[in-house]
Amino acid sequence: MALYVQKYGGTSVGTIERIQAVAEKVKKFRDQGHEIVVTVSAMSGETNRLIALASEMQDVPSPREMDVLLSTGEQVTIALMSMALENLGLKVKSYTGSQVRILTDNVHMKARIEDIDVAKIRADLDDGSVVVVAGFQGADKDGNITTLGRGGSDTTGVALAAALKADECQIYTDVDGVYTTDPRVVEGAQRLEEITFEEMLEMASLGSKILQIRSVEFAGKYKVPLRVLSSFEEGPGTLITIEDDENVEKPVISGIAFNRDEAKLTVMGVPDIPGVASKILGPISEANIEVDMILQNIAEDQTTDFTFTVHRNDFDKAHQILTRTSQLLKAREVKGDNKIAKVSIVGVGMRSHAGVATKMFDALADENINIQMISTSEIKVSVVMAEKYLELAVRSLHSAFELGRNDSISE
């Protein structure tokens, strides 16, 4: 007898038949005596349909009204999901974010959850009901409808699990767990039984798009056991755990993440004076461009080369801004490259193991892959390279760190 919060994304509830399949799944858990809170996204395609309506109406839609509009997507799903559960003879009650209520700040379209009043949900569970909650949405203190931004349904699931002190928050997706790397790139990629929150955060932010980063942060902060599993196949999925210090058997590296949506910009020959970094990056962030890696080299003639990476979509805009800045700073020139990719090795084990980075660089050198930038954190090492080497790099690292099913045999 456990309490599970189960989150089903847009693909899992994309059609009437799929909603019915989810209801069958929920019924199995109920039949085993578990208490179930279901949180759902909008049916796949619905959010895009609504966004299209809004953009026909306004070039820049009013954020408040956009939230009123978008929140209808999950509201449709909770009603249909409740009907499907009722059809199977289950007691059920649905709630919108406002009804629960899921209290958020008032930042429309990317609100943050501040509090959840679980009294109604708790009473319904005690009454034997399955509770169905609209994901992605809440209301601010004045009752205005808010949304949490794309992927926010994961956050709703985790926040509900935290507030209800659930035994597990189960995120049902179209993949059956977290893999050592993308199985489309490395055939021998393996599903991980467990991964720590910190590793998952690094994996997620580096492009393994299974979970919304904020939901993982949230789960880590409130110590909610989080499990990623498939809506369509049976299986245990991957459990995302709080790191256990005693567990010395942890592998050094848990996975290889990568990201090809990167672009690199360099200002060459900037006078090396205090505050030059903020002079360069200030205008970039004012334009709402997110900067990822930052690198500064001291050159010989009291000038410096300053390099950073941005999302590839922001490359042209960042290049323009940087060209203006470089004239102001009397820099020598601006260089750009939008054909780069980032590959990272991630693992909490590397904290206690020296030489992990060296092993990575060796493996890449063996393949004659030139490393353009390096960035490290406690549990990851990222390198930037020409995009054309991406697959080769991922495969050789996956093999070097023996992550695959057959690697240990083949070596």
Add this chain to the structure above:
Amino acid sequence: MALYVQKYGGTSVGTIERIQAVAEKVKKFRDQGHEIVVTVSAMSGETNRLIALASEMQDVPSPREMDVLLSTGEQVTIALMSMALENLGLKVKSYTGSQVRILTDNVHMKARIEDIDVAKIRADLDDGSVVVVAGFQGADKDGNITTLGRGGSDTTGVALAAALKADECQIYTDVDGVYTTDPRVVEGAQRLEEITFEEMLEMASLGSKILQIRSVEFAGKYKVPLRVLSSFEEGPGTLITIEDDENVEKPVISGIAFNRDEAKLTVMGVPDIPGVASKILGPISEANIEVDMILQNIAEDQTTDFTFTVHRNDFDKAHQILTRTSQLLKAREVKGDNKIAKVSIVGVGMRSHAGVATKMFDALADENINIQMISTSEIKVSVVMAEKYLELAVRSLHSAFELGRNDSISE
């Protein structure tokens, strides 16, 4: 400087372009200095789309969840309408029924409004905003979403106007007012400048489907001036007024209503004992069949003939029930006719004018139309006839009571 509540139905907000056209209309009123509260239906087709989804899911959809589902329709419209108004430079704020809040009883799918808290709306109006409220929906005292049933947006409009003490509730539809009869049947049918609530009630319940009956009752009860006008054309529409006793110049007859969805059932030779009417009609109303006209004749041999009309859709079901009842009551036989129609003359003026019914019967007799049933109220006379005579009857009555543009000349 007046306060208007304006209701726009599904056809008026059926496309992005139409919503924009409504916004332009609202802006004109704002530019003249009026305060405007807009209430809207779901975009035409949307409610049917949602109902189709629900009926794919459940044969008899859960009423509570049906309301959660259907209420998204108007929520989409308020968001889009608000965006359109904002585009024109107006300040605007949208509210769902729950947000206002429009408090209803807990009868899902046909809830009744109990109270409206206008504090937020009043504050927004004072702040110079146009307020856009979702029609058709509210919330019960526990915060469950409710809907008012089809056509309920009219009721929302009237209830808002009553609560806000608005100067007028304007119902925008696809017709430009209330006519003396259906212009498709009588070419010379005329738009009425004014009609009383009572007349409108009789016209509405008799098949002039411009306004939901409940909204007219509501408007009469709270003395809200109600105006029906076109979303698509300019014009004053028809004002539905509180009857003014001093206005002795009222025409005797305001309009001719008709209804072809009728069916007639007769039990012949029922023993004429006390309580026979309730024995016959009890089982009918238990089957949720609404009975319209009722007629009882005393026959010679201490038996009676009992006739009533029902909606044509209910004819078969009513016939079955009646056959069983007639066996129990040892009646002679049951007769039915589902090819009948009802035609009514309506007007507050007939109260003070004798001979109106006679004039009606004469006009019908002149055309050799046989009257099967007669029913009268203070302000209307209804007759049932074979359906084939419907158009002829309406035209001859329209002419006899000089309701048309050319009638006074042609006569």
